[in-house]
Amino acid sequence: MLFRKRIPRSCQYCVHSAGLDEERLLCTKRGIVSIDHQCRKFRYDPCKRIPAKPKAPDFSHYNKDDFSL
Numbered sequence: 001m002l003f004r005k006r007i008p009r010s011c012q013y014c015v016h017s018a019g020l021d022e023e024r025l026l027c028t029k030r031g032i033v034s035i036d037h038q039c040r041k042f043r044y045d046p047c048k049r050i051p052a053k054p055k056a057p058d059f060s061h062y063n064k065d066d067f068s069l
Contacts, residue, residue, distance in 0.1 A: 007044050009038035009039075009042045010035070010036060010037075010042075011025050011027055011030075011033050011035065011037045011038060011039070012025065012035045012036070013044055013046075013048050013049055014027070014041075014042050014043060014044070014048075015043040015044070015045045016029050016042075016043065017033070017048075020032065022035075027039075029041045
């Protein structure tokens with residue numbers, strides 16, 4: 001989502017919003033809104049996006065001999 005040309009509008013990632021709690025945001029244009037709210041004044045702020053955690057590597061298919069010299 002960080003490098004896509006078309007970003008889905010969500011006040012959660014907007015320049016004009018600030019978090020109040022887990023369910024509400026304070027928007028400078030609209031006041032108190034829900035996280036999934038969207039409006040025409042949306043401007044994407046990449047610093048507000050929290051990327052998903054990478055998957056942990058799967059070492060189950062290795063055995064002890066693979067790690068010895």
